[in-house]
Amino acid sequence: MAEHIDPVSGTPTVVVDGLHVVYRVHTAGTGRGSAVSAFRRLVSRAPSPSVREVHAVKGVSFVAHRGEAIGLIGSNGSGKSTLLKAVAGLLPADRGRVFTQGQPSLLGVNAALLNDLTGERNVVLGGLAMGMTRAQVRERYDSIVDFSGINEKGDFVSLPMRTYSSGMAARLKFAIAAAKSHEVLMIDEALSTGDARFQHRSRQRIDELREEAGTVFLVSHNNRTITDTCDRALWLESGTLRMDGPAREVVAAYEESTGGKAP
Template sequence: MAKALKEKIAVTGAQPEVVIDPSREPIVVVDGLHIVYRVYSSGGGKGTAATALLRILRRQNRPQMKEVHAVRGVSFIAYRGDAIGVIGTNGSGKSTLLKAIAGLLPPARGAVYTDGQPSLLGVNAALMRDLSGSRNIILGCLAMGLSPEETKKRYDEIVKFADLKPGFIDYPMSTYSSGMGARLRFAIAAARTHDVLLIDEALATGDAKFKRRSKAKIDELRKNAGAVFLVAHNLDVIEETCNRVIWLDEGRIKMDGDPQEVLAAYNEATGK
């Protein structure tokens, strides 16, 4: 697979800023990545979104475009078996980076190369709020490519892992707390092996028992799959789960390395 990824990079004619370790198997190469959001406003004073739209339609004010440079020249390589924590203050580009690796955001410059299919799991991952947890398990598993037989086989395991309140598996997800919804989403996503699993804050809402189960599941995924990326404000989860940490600051990599060293430097810098 390392050869396949190198060939994929070679086809584009890219000259990566990072050097691949020949003794390890790369699964994600992020090369000089820049992500830029373009935000449009009406250019008129305050008001609701509806009044802003009316001003645009009536041409009272021309829309103004503002660029937000969320990720700035990020480069790194993730290897098979890595569990990488991504930390940083709000607005540092953590979630944007995960979305770019998942292929949901196009680079303004640079590139992302992956060996396999990345899967992004976030607390707001789309499940059908009006459907029961049970129906969402079935739809989620089928959407991930599991067969009806595989879905049926994993159903009880997912329900047990999510550890919902009695009876709630048959209730609409709109009745779930944020923690219950996050646990069910993680349980569904973890029901299959992923080439690259990207987890955005999904462990932040669970209790200690759920976090222990999640850590064990991530360890299992690391052994059986490719790599895991984890964004969480709870640094204890990062330290216990990851073998490597990337610290983002204003869209740039501030530090990349051993979890204890990076977390210690981050805590000192942020006063935590």
Template sequence: MAATDTRTPTVVVDGIDVEYRVFASGKAAGNQMSLASLKPKGVSTYRALHDISFVAHEGESIGVIGHNGSGKSTLMRSVAGLISPVKGAVYASSRPALLGVNAALLPNLSGARNVMLGGLALGYSKAEVEEMYEDIVEFSGIRDFIDMPMKTYSSGMSARLRFAIAISRAHQILLIDEALAVGDKDFRQKSQERIRQLRDTAGTVFLVSHSMKSIRDVCDRVLWIDHGRLMMDGDPDEVIAAYEGKA
């Protein structure tokens, strides 16, 4: 029972359901669209998460696994407070920061300007971002391209930059969505090092990945999500074995 647990909880996810409104663009849906009723029938709701509950504690790093479209990223967005659940709630000791591959900042702007905007959006002042700028660029390892528009970056480059921006702040709760998969070996090692540091300073890290190796390397607990439901929650080796056995 969590209530008898002596560890300090950082994130409590309490029975959340998440729904997406989907704008159908098919011909059939378009024909069904009725102006008279003013109810757009082309819009349907899709339940992405179904009654998910768990508690995360200080110093835990939790892997999240599941096949494509199972709801892993949606879960991360809900924990970050970017999507509000239709049922249930997420509680956290501090504002969780989400770092995802798809988090396009502003593609027309240079890497340098995205560093500034990302820093400001994380809550820093302009002066603070300027102070950290060198470290962020150094960590990202893409100094040569920092003045080019972000849309010209490869997916690996932009993921590195985003990771560098997000990690610049000492977040207590960090959610990492596939960001490690795209980097090269050096960068992965550097990032994993950083994640371990964070975990050791009583932070909580969530890591979404399809790479069971990086999950095993960093995580001490794994959640398996399937079709929006929490299938399993526990020891990495056990959960991964069950997941791979099923796949």
């Protein structure tokens, strides 16, 4: 679980020190007689061969500071989302430590909103979950809906979330999260949807969050989004930190290594 930095310690908001994250993946038994084998393992207390370990993050270290926007790049399965979940305190460290200033907020395309409830109800519940009061939610409700753009082609906010496209849902999630200032906001692929106007508004809001003494982490498969939004980037590959530096330099090195191909 993430630990909290002493507020008087200065400008760092996140310190990741030699972090390792290991998944235990349970796979189904194979072959005839697997039930008998399972019984024998139970009696002998032997570990199950159906549990596979995945070393998703391997010895990653970095320090993030107030006002930074940090992009995370790398191929699929490189550990980007796992790293954010560990910083948010959602995954335990197998080894190493994570220290954070305040409570990090993780916004991903799979962030929990309730499909059977209307967009309106989800705005209220999402705002409360982000730490806003009911009065603050009421005050910011119209701006959240306007920011998301979900009502531009009809009164979608009054419809159940299950009727939304994945892009509409992602835009609403970001609009809810962006309505509140965060000491550490982590965005996992939520800006990959929407038109150019929404992406421009999103980048403007990220700049405002940084000016409000926040730190923003952004995962995106769109390298242009990283270079347009972030001043620093971390390149992860196979769970290791390959490069940490100015966003344009890190993205250029990554694209050179992949031949300019998308991950």
